[in-house]
Amino acid sequence: MAVTCDDVVVSETPEGDVGAAGAPPSPTKRDGLPITFAHRGARIDERENTIPAFRRALDAGVTGLETDVWTAADGEVVCAHDSSVRKGRRRLRIAEATAAELAELDVPRMADVYEQLGTAFECSVDVKSPKAASALVDVARRYDAVERLWVCSPDLDVLRPLRADPAVKLVHSDRRKAIPVPLERHAHDLANLGVDAMNMHHSEWSAGLVSLFHRFDVKAFAWDTQEVRHMRAMLRIGIDAVYCDRPERMVETVNSWTGDQDA
Numbered sequence: 001m002a003v004t005c006d007d008v009v010v011s012e013t014p015e016g017d018v019g020a021a022g023a024p025p026s027p028t029k030r031d032g033l034p035i036t037f038a039h040r041g042a043r044i045d046e047r048e049n050t051i052p053a054f055r056r057a058l059d060a061g062v063t064g065l066e067t068d069v070w071t072a073a074d075g076e077v078v079c080a081h082d083s084s085v086r087k088g089r090r091r092l093r094i095a096e097a098t099a100a101e102l103a104e105l106d107v108p109r110m111a112d113v114y115e116q117l118g119t120a121f122e123c124s125v126d127v128k129s130p131k132a133a134s135a136l137v138d139v140a141r142r143y144d145a146v147e148r149l150w151v152c153s154p155d156l157d158v159l160r161p162l163r164a165d166p167a168v169k170l171v172h173s174d175r176r177k178a179i180p181v182p183l184e185r186h187a188h189d190l191a192n193l194g195v196d197a198m199n200m201h202h203s204e205w206s207a208g209l210v211s212l213f214h215r216f217d218v219k220a221f222a223w224d225t226q227e228v229r230h231m232r233a234m235l236r237i238g239i240d241a242v243y244c245d246r247p248e249r250m251v252e253t254v255n256s257w258t259g260d261q262d263a
Contacts, residue, residue, distance in 0.1 A: 033254055034234070034235065034239050034240055034241050034242050034254065035063050035064045035122050035124075035221075035240065035241035035242075036061075036062045036063050036064060036241075036242060036244070036247070036250045036251060036254055037062070037064040037065065037066040037122070037124050037241055037242065037243045037244075038053075038054070038057030038058075038060070038062045038064070038065055038066060038243075038244065038245075038247040038250070039066045039223070039224075039243045039244055039245050040053065040066060040067060040068070040081065040245070041053025041054040041055075041056065041057045041065060041066075041067070042054075042056035042057040042060065042245075042246075042247050043245050044245055044246055047106055048081065049067050049068065049079045049080055049081060049107070049108075050079075050106050050107075050108060051108050051112060051113065051116055051117070054067075054113060054117055055116075055117060056247070057247040058117060058121060060247035060248045060251055061247070061251040062121070062247045062250065062251060063121060063122055064121055064122035064123065064124060064150075064241070065113075065117075065121055065122075065123050065124070066123075066124040066125075066126070066243055067079045067110075067113070067123070067124075067125055067126070068080060068081045068125070068126040068127075068128050069110055069125055069126070069127060069128060069132050069136055070083065070094045070095070070128045070129050070132055071094075071095070071129055071131055071132045071135055072094055072095070072097055072098055072099045072102055073095060073096055073097055073098050074098045074099055075135065076098070076099035076109050076111070077109060077110040077111070077132055077135050077136050077139050078094060078099055078102050078107050078108065078109050078110070079107065079108050079109070079110060079113065080094060080102075080107050081128075083095065083128070085102065085105050085107050086105070087104075087105040087106060090104075090105060092105060094107075095129075109139075110125075110136060110139045110140075111139055111142070111143070114139070114140075114143040114145055115143075119143055119144065119145040119148065121148065122148050122150065122241075123140075123145065123148055123149050123150065124150040124152055124171065124221075124241070124243070125149065125150065125151055125152060126152045126153070126173065127151060127152065127153045127158055130155070130157075130158050133151060133153070133158050133159075133161070133162060134161070134162065136149075136151065137149070137151070137162060137165060137168055140168075141165075146165065146167045146168055147167050147169075149168060149169060150169045150170075150171050150196070150197065151168060151169065151170055151171065152171040152172075152173040152199060153171075153172070153173065154172070154173055154174040154178065156172060156193065156195070159171075159172065159193070159195060160193060163193065163194040163195075169196040169197070170193075170194065170195045170196050170197075171195070171196065171197040171198070171199050171221060172190055172195050172197070172198050172199065173199035173200075173221075173223070174199075174200065175200065175201060175204070176200055176201075176204040183209060183212065184212055186198075187212055187213045187215075187216040187218055188216055190213075190216065190218050191216040191217060191218055195218065196218065196219060197218060197219035197220070197221050197240065197241070198213055198218055198219070198220060198221065199221035199222070199223055199241075200220075200221075200222065200223070201222070201223060201224055202222040202223065202224055202225045202230050202233070202234055202239075202242075205220060205222055205234065205237060205239060206237065207236075207237040207238070210237050210238050210239060211238075214238075219240040219241070220238075220239050220240050221239070221240060221241040221242075221243070222234045222239045222241070222242050222243070223242075223243040224243065225242040225243060225244050225250070226244055226245060226246065228249065228253050231244070231250060231253045231254065231257075232253065232257060235253075235254070235257045242254075
């Protein structure tokens with residue numbers, strides 16, 4: 001089946017790979033290495049989305065941190081995956097608690113991440129509430145970290161207003177089955193919106209799809225690459241970023257892959 005998006009023609013093979021008509025196959029190894037995002041920090045060894053978890057991941061040698069953010073009752077951007085947090089018997093709803101109250105439950109502000117850990121890393125942030133998006137960018141700008149900020153959301157309406165700042169990197173993060181149009185059309189639409197990357201589960205990527213998004217200048221990110229075989233499979237197809245709960249394993253796998261290719 002051939003599909004045309006403006007002047008780009010792509011075809012989908014029976015196996016699901018997509019390639020340009022008449023174009024040579026994309027190389028299995030691209031220049032540079034993928035960003036290694038520690039998913040919620042070193043969450044296997046430390047409480048997720050906390051300063052200790054982020055610090056441990058950076059100490060392991062990752063090039064990026066991943067977290068989730070909401071806005072607290074006082075407007076502060078805080079790092080947590082769920083809309084409420086618990087420590088022992090105490091439980092707080094993020095929208096109803098101040099950042100100071102949440103800090104007592106080990107929930108850091110995004111400002112705390114930058115203040116305590118610096119800004120020498122890529123930062124992938126899943127925006128959990130729409131109003132947190134612009135507030136997050138404001139925090140990153142205050143710490144001169146906007147150019148290394150990747151704002152992620154499954155909702156393009158959340159990302160669209162942020163494109164006014166050309167330095168912010170935008171990531172559409174969703175499952176393939178949730179995308180209502182063919183992926184070639186979606187890549188075309190993301191490029192027109194100025195979205196920088198598409199983030200899908202690693203099992204949904206193929207070499208052809210990575211090549212397709214790259215032709216539209218949209219990077220390909222793969223989440224949930226927990227096993228060595230998952231990461232090596234993504235490295236083979238030229239993925240631009242991987243997400244993993246085990247920073248040491250991720251760093252070691254990428255480093256060993258580099259050695260294998262140079263041998």
